[in-house]
Each structure stands twice: as C-alpha cells, then as structure tokens.
Amino acid sequence: MDYIKKMxxxxxxxxIEKLGEFGLIDYLTKENxxxxxxxxxxxxxxxxxxxxxxxxxxxxTDMLLEGIHFDLAYTPLKHLGYxxxxxxxxxxxxxxxxxxxxxxxxxxxxxxxxxxxxxxxxGIYLACEKYNVDLVGGDTTSSKQGLVISVTVLxxxxxxxxxxxxxxxxxxxxxxxxxxxxxxTGLQLLEREKLVYLENPNIQPxxxxxxYIVERQLKPEARRDIVELLKEIGVKPTAMIDISDxxxxxxxxxxxxxxxxxxxxxxxxxxxxxxxxTAREFNLDPTICALSGGEDYxxxxxVKQADYDKIKFKLDITIIGYITEPAAGCNLVTKxxxxxxxxxxxxxxxxx
Amino acid sequence: MDYIKKMxxxxxxxxIEKLGEFGLIDYLTKENxxxxxxxxxxxxxxxxxxxxxxxxxxxxTDMLLEGIHFDLAYTPLKHLGYxxxxxxxxxxxxxxxxxxxxxxxxxxxxxxxxxxxxxxxxGIYLACEKYNVDLVGGDTTSSKQGLVISVTVLxxxxxxxxxxxxxxxxxxxxxxxxxxxxxxTGLQLLEREKLVYLENPNIQPxxxxxxYIVERQLKPEARRDIVELLKEIGVKPTAMIDISDxxxxxxxxxxxxxxxxxxxxxxxxxxxxxxxxTAREFNLDPTICALSGGEDYxxxxxVKQADYDKIKFKLDITIIGYITEPAAGCNLVTKxxxxxxxxxxxxxxxxx
Numbered sequence: 211m212d213y214i215k216k217m218x219x220x221x222x223x224x225x226i227e228k229l230g231e232f233g234l235i236d237y238l239t240k241e242n243x244x245x246x247x248x249x250x251x252x253x254x255x256x257x258x259x260x261x262x263x264x265x266x267x268x269x270x271t272d273m274l275l276e277g278i279h280f281d282l283a284y285t286p287l288k289h290l291g292y293x294x295x296x297x298x299x300x301x302x303x304x305x306x307x308x309x310x311x312x313x314x315x316x317x318x319x320x321x322x323x324x325x326x327x328x329x330x331x332x333g334i335y336l337a338c339e340k341y342n343v344d345l346v347g348g349d350t351t352s353s354k355q356g357l358v359i360s361v362t363v364l365x366x367x368x369x370x371x372x373x374x375x376x377x378x379x380x381x382x383x384x385x386x387x388x389x390x391x392x393x394x395t396g397l398q399l400l401e402r403e404k405l406v407y408l409e410n411p412n413i414q415p416x417x418x419x420x421x422y423i424v425e426r427q428l429k430p431e432a433r434r435d436i437v438e439l440l441k442e443i444g445v446k447p448t449a450m451i452d453i454s455d456x457x458x459x460x461x462x463x464x465x466x467x468x469x470x471x472x473x474x475x476x477x478x479x480x481x482x483x484x485x486x487x488t489a490r491e492f493n494l495d496p497t498i499c500a501l502s503g504g505e506d507y508x509x510x511x512x513v514k515q516a517d518y519d520k521i522k523f524k525l526d527i528t529i530i531g532y533i534t535e536p537a538a539g540c541n542l543v544t545k546x547x548x549x550x551x552x553x554x555x556x557x558x559x560x561x562x
Numbered sequence: 563m564d565y566i567k568k569m570x571x572x573x574x575x576x577x578i579e580k581l582g583e584f585g586l587i588d589y590l591t592k593e594n595x596x597x598x599x600x601x602x603x604x605x606x607x608x609x610x611x612x613x614x615x616x617x618x619x620x621x622x623t624d625m626l627l628e629g630i631h632f633d634l635a636y637t638p639l640k641h642l643g644y645x646x647x648x649x650x651x652x653x654x655x656x657x658x659x660x661x662x663x664x665x666x667x668x669x670x671x672x673x674x675x676x677x678x679x680x681x682x683x684x685g686i687y688l689a690c691e692k693y694n695v696d697l698v699g700g701d702t703t704s705s706k707q708g709l710v711i712s713v714t715v716l717x718x719x720x721x722x723x724x725x726x727x728x729x730x731x732x733x734x735x736x737x738x739x740x741x742x743x744x745x746x747t748g749l750q751l752l753e754r755e756k757l758v759y760l761e762n763p764n765i766q767p768x769x770x771x772x773x774y775i776v777e778r779q780l781k782p783e784a785r786r787d788i789v790e791l792l793k794e795i796g797v798k799p800t801a802m803i804d805i806s807d808x809x810x811x812x813x814x815x816x817x818x819x820x821x822x823x824x825x826x827x828x829x830x831x832x833x834x835x836x837x838x839x840t841a842r843e844f845n846l847d848p849t850i851c852a853l854s855g856g857e858d859y860x861x862x863x864x865v866k867q868a869d870y871d872k873i874k875f876k877l878d879i880t881i882i883g884y885i886t887e888p889a890a891g892c893n894l895v896t897k898x899x900x901x902x903x904x905x906x907x908x909x910x911x912x913x914x
Contacts, residue, residue, distance in 0.1 A: 250618065254819070255727050256656035256803060257622035257717065262614055266602065270609035271699055271714055273667040277706040304608035315625040315712055347623055354629040355707025360667055362623060362714040365609065375607050451608060467606070 224324035234350055237324070238331050242345055246310050248366070249344040258346035260311060265366035268309075270301035276356035283407075284400045284415075287326055289428045291333025294359045297454065299341055299432035300507045302365035304452035306373040306437060309365040311346045312338065316360075317353035330359075341434060371446070373511070378449040378468035382512040384531040385447075385521065387436045389480040390457055391496060394503025395488040396420070396427030402492075422484050430507040436526065437509070443520045447511035458501040459554035460510050462540055468512075471534040474552060477545045478530040501542075502555040576676035586702055589676070590683050594697055598662050600718070601696040610698035612663060617718035620661075622653035628708035635759075636752045636767075639678055641780045643685025646711045649806065651693055651784035652859045654717035656804035658725040658789060661717040663698045664690065668712075669705035682711075693786060723798070725863070730801040730820035734864040736883040737799075737873065739788045741832040742809055743848060746855025747840040748772070748779030754844075774836050782859040788878065789861075795872045799863035810853040811906035812862050814892055820864075823886040826904060828896045830882040853894075854907040 226234055239253045251259040274280060274294050282290075295312060302309040314334060318327065338345050343363075403415035417424055433452075440447065449468055451460045457479065465472050479500050489496040500506075512533055513521060521527050531543075540552040578586055591605045603611040626632060626646050634642075647664060654661040666686055670679065690697055695715070755767035769776055785804075792799065801820055803812045809831065817824050831852050841848040852858075864885055865873060873879050883895075892904040 251726070256653040257620040257659070257715075259657070259719075259724060260619040260621060262619055267612040267614055267619060267716075268609040269612060269663070269665060269699055269714075269716065271665040271667055271701055271712070273669055273701045273703055273710070273712055275669050275703060275705050275707065275710065278669075278704055301608040305611070307609070311621070313621060313623040313714060315623055317625055317627050317630075317710070347621055349623055349625045351625055351627060352630055353627050353707075355627070355705075355710075358625070358627065358669070358707075358710050358712075360623070360625055360710075360712035362621075362665060363609075364619075364621065367611075372611060374603070 221325060226322060226324050226327065227320055229324065231350060234327070238327065239345070242335070244344045244346070245342055246344045248310060249346055252344060252346040253348070258311065258313070260346070260364065262366050266369050266372065268302050268305050268307045268365035268367060269362065270298060271360065271362040272297050272301070274359040276358070281404070282357070283404050285428060287329040288333035288336070290359070291330040292337045292429055294361050295334055295337035295343070296430050296432045297507060298361045298363035299337070299343065299434070300452040300454070302363055303432055303434055303437045304450050304509060305365070305367060306371050306447065306450060307365040307367035309341060309343050309363050311344045311364045313347040313362045314345060314359070315349040317351050317358035319354070319356065320352045341432070373447050373450040375449050375451050375464050376467035378464050378470050378512040378533045379514070380470060380533055380535050381515055382448050382533040383515060383518060383529050384461065384472060384474065384510070384512055384533065385527050385529050386453070386457065386480065386508055386510050387433050387526055388506070388508040389482045389485065390453065390506050390508060391489065391499035391503045392423045392426035392482055392485045393430065393505035394499045395485050395492070395494070396423035396425070397505070398492050398494070399424060399488060400427060420484065420488065422482060423488055427505065430505065432507060433509045439524065445513055445517045445520050447513055450509060450511035453506045453508045453510050454504060456502040456504040456554070457510065458552050462552060462554050464510065464512065465533070465540050468533070469536050471536050471538040472531055472540050472552070473534055473543055474531040474541065475543050478528060480528040573677060578674060578676050578679065579672055581676065583702060586679070590679065591697070594687070596696045596698070597694055598696050600662060601698055604696060604698040605700070610663070610665070612698070612716065614718050618721050618724065620654050620657050620659045620717035620719060621714065622650060623712065623714040624649050624653070626711040628710070633756070634709070635756050637780060639681040640685035640688070642711070643682040644689045644781055646713050647686055647689035647693070647695070648782050648784045649859060650713045650715035651689070651695065651786070652804040652806070654715055655784055655786055655789045656802050656861060657717070657719060658723050658799065658802060659717040659719035661693060661695050661715050663696045663716045665699040665714045666697060666711070667701040669703050669710035671706070671708065672704045693784070725799050725802040727801050727803050727816050728819035730816050730822050730864040730885045731866070732822060732885055732887050733867055734800050734885040735867060735870060735881050736813065736824060736826065736862070736864055736885065737879050737881050738805070738809065738832065738860055738862050739785050739878055740858070740860040741834045741837065742805065742858050742860060743841065743851035743855045744775045744778035744834055744837045745782065745857035746851045747837050747844070747846070748775035748777070749857070750844050750846070751776060751840060752779060772836065772840065774834060775840055779857065782857065784859060785861045791876065797865055797869045797872050799865055802861060802863035805858045805860045805862050806856060808854040808856040808906070809862065810904050814904060814906050816862065816864065817885070817892050820885070821888050823888050823890040824883055824892050824904070825886055826883040826894050828894060830880060832880040
C-alpha cells in the first residue's frame, strides 16, 4: 500500500467509496466493447451469455495474490493487469485453442484510489485488445488484505485440434518456444534493486541494459504466434503445456500423463545471453534458472519425428530432447555428458 | 487463523507444505467425478474441455474474501465451501439456465492444515453433487492474507429460454421466491454472539430456536426449484435477477435495465416470523432488513399479468408489486399507504 500511496501522491486521486461497487463497474467497463461474435451478452446481467456453436469450450483460471505472485514495489499496475490476462491466455494456447473471453475479479483495499484501479484495467484491456478477447464479467470487492486478482479465461477449439498433455509417444521430439530462465533472472534483479532502494531511496535502480529479462518478468506474452505457426506449417503437437513452473516440472507433467520417459539435453536449452550473464552475476546456474525458474510462459510440446523437417529451421522453436519408453525414466543429459534424473524444483506457491 | 488453529487444535493436522501444490490438487480431487456428459476433460490439463452443443453458454464469477464476505469465527468451513458454490449457481438460475461446471480457486495461509482445506472442499463437493455440477478446474495457492475463494460457474440454456434483467414491461407482476431479510438478521445474531464469546469464552452462544435465520446466512440454497417450477407451469419470466444485495437494489436493477418504474408494496414483502422477531430484538425495521439486507439468494422476477392464474397459489412465490411506466419512478408503498422513492442502501463491499 505504501507504494501505491507514493505512486499516486502527487496525482489526482478519486476515492472508490464515492462510486460504490456498481458505479465502479460502470466506470471500469464504460469503454468495454465486445469483439467476438460469440459474446452475446457481456458485463451487466447475472451471467454472460456466449455462443460456441460447432466448437468445444476451453476453461482455465488463475489467481494472483499480492505478496505471493507480485510485489507492487516494482510491478507497475498496468503491467500487472496485462500479465494477469497473459498467464491465462497461455493456458488456452497450451491446449492449441483460441482464447475468446475472460472474466476478471478484483479484490482491493478501499484505500486504492480509482486511478490505481484504472491503470490495472488499462493493462487488462490492452491484453484483451491485442489478443482479441472479450472481458465479459467479473466481480469487484473490497479486500482487507492487499490486491487479489482472479481471472478465468474461456477459449474455443475444434475437437480434433485440441492437444492434451497426455499424447506424447516414444521417439517424439521435445520442443520449446523462445528462451527460458529470463523471467526468473529478471525477478532476481528486481528483488535486488528493491533492497538497494529500501536501504537508500536516493539510489536509482540500476536496470540498464536489462530490459529484456525485466520485461520477461513483468510483461510476458502468451505464445499465440507459435500456435498459429504450427497450424500454418501443418504440425499438430502430440502433447503440449505452457511453462509456468519451470521446464523440468512441465516436462515431468507431460511424461507422467503420457506415461513415458524423456531425455532432455542441457546444451540444447535455449537461453538468452542476458539471462546467462545475469544468472552468473547472481552466482546462479543458468540451466537451473531455465529448469526451475518458472513464469516464462513459453510453450513446451512434443511432435512426431516425421515433422522434424517442418520445424528444424523455425527460429523460435528449439528441439531440446526426445521422448523415451517409461522404463528409461526422465533424464537430463548434462553438457559433460552425465545423465541425471530430472527433478521438479519449480517455484512452489506453498514453499514446499 | 486463531479460530482455525483452535478448531483443529485437538485434531490430526497435516501440513500442506508437505504435499506441495500438485500433491494438494491430486489429494483434493482424488474422488472428484464428472457427472455432466458435456464435461469432456476436467482437472489435470492446462484447461478443461467442455461441450455445449446446441446450447448457449452462461458464465458468472464471484469472489469471497475473509474479513469482507465471511468471518471464520462463526463460519464452519464446510458451510463456507457450500455457500461459495451456491452464490454462483444462483446467478445461473437467475438467467433461467442450468449450471453445469465450476472452477474453484483458493488462496490460503500455508499454516492452514490440510484438514481445514478438506472441510472446505467437502462443502464444495456437496453443493456440486446436489446440484449436478462438475468441478472442472481451479487454482490453489498460498496467501499471506487470509482465505480467498474465487468461483466461476458455467451453465447452459436454450437461447429462447434465457431471461435477462431488461425485459420487464409495464403492468408485469413483480414476484419473489421464499422470504427475505433472514440472512441479514442471521448475521446480526452471529455477530452478537461472537462479541459475547470474545468477552467471555465460557459463555456458550445462544442461537436456540434461531436455526432458520442462521442457516439462511451460513448455508443458503440457490433456487433451482423455482426455475423448475416456472418451467413446469409454463411461465417464462420477463425479467429475473437473484437477490444478493437486497430487494431494493435488485428491483432497481431490473427497472433501470428495463427502463421502467415500479410500485412495491411493503405489506406484501414475505418475511419469516423468525426474521421479524429477531429484527425487532435488534431494534431493526424488518422491512429494511428485507430491502437492504442482502445475501438471501432468492429470485426476483417479473411475469406477464396473463400468467397471474398460474402463479397465484404457488406457496413459495409472492407477488409484491407491479411494473409501471418509467416516468412514475420506483416507489415503495408503505403499510400506512405512504409512497416513498425506493432507494438502494444494499450492503456495499466498498462501504460506500
């Protein structure tokens, strides 16, 4: 709350209480437009009314809590709203589907000025606009305990296009989009600069040249482009998942649900140079940042070997290993050629 | 948290941290079964996969926060889980639809023992079972700030059956199910007994003979039976809303969205004798408890005058007024025959 107070100290402030709950909803949705022809009725009744004729409906939900999932000390509210939508869209893309609608519930202190909530919603609307998704409902309430954001996303897909986690077959190639570990190293950087600032508020945060990994943490993008690319080149993954908890944890999910093993090659894991360098600065193993860091929101998927030629030169897709029979276990083959059992040490919301 | 600690002090406790997030999800969903043939895939992938062939999809969401929407001092966790589902189902019935699936996100202190979360889920599953609804997804996370429950409900309806808030016409009869004000007076009672207990923990709470209103507060039931009854007798409401914020606020929503006025008769508002008597004990006007109390989760709806004969002897439906032209305004006609402008002073989550 202190940060919010500070951020808005020299700006105009409107008390939410003056609007009341319905006034606030009206205000926040006054420019909300519905883009999807399947959105028959959005905000403003007991429920939204949607049409998915001919398609299957995909549903996923994620909750973000202040102090657990984000720190307002270094998270601009607009970015936070944007990210809250992205992490949900990512789940729909991971099913090889198209997100169509979201509902957004917000709990916040009544001391939040209206302008703060507006910034949050600017990020929400920006993400909705960019990904052609409609905001069709939600709930706003006072919170005694900091900011709470709960988003549910709906999406659609033809039944035959849906990709589950459980379809990987022996010999399938393991692929990942983009690069990994950036969001985690970006977080280390932001946490360090926060401590520096708390010790001496006159020192400016030193994030120069680190834009990429800071953005990976604060403003991730769901990989719609990868889903579209795969469709374009005629590749349907055999299994897919998005990387929210770290590569190791997600690959283990695919192997467990597909009842298979895997060989993952350390030297193939895509790392951005800035991720590598920053991890080193923090005395962290860059590979561990990729395996266990989480929040990269890249897509991890498996494809048939027959599809190799179609994906081998795609710049933003890296082949990092292959699926094996279950008895072989899930293995990480290190740069030195050693074989270790792959372990999930992903970020755990319960600290376990 | 003190109450949780106390509740489970002499019982077996399992630390959630030992399970981790995925272990917890596995544990909580191990007996979860899918009843709806439209639930193609429930918990366990990036998104649930649902089939609504031939129907429109209804979506609504509600968030419940500790200290705002519930007090664990007098709310059994099983009841809380049950209520969290009911308040969502109520929104789907208010569209004249059938709820089919829910997603449930929970944020809780890592100090919550597993047994506490299990009780919460027992209530959630009980409500799902009773109302034939599938739990198909959700999110569980640690919270630094007390218990957070966010539920999204999906439902279905034939397009021609959907009832919005905006269809009331001049001359339509205003009807309400059940009786009103009970949940609010029940809350007053629970709050009083909490204070008594805090002053002297040796005094047992005195709720004798008050079961009905206490249950109205702690364990509401969504009015599926009313939606079914109306279908049975061939009455389609012209407008409908569920009463979560008090009769006045909800009736004003219908009038505003329908662009109509109304006459509401105080002497027609259905009150249970226990509500009446308890309101008097607290020096509250029973009518105000019904108008502004909220959380009754009854259905407020309008029907054509031609349907009067079909509903006039239905025990659990009361006609409380009629819709007028907009210029006549929204009025409360008191028992003494005075006419007042109807005002929404409903419970406001922002205290406004």
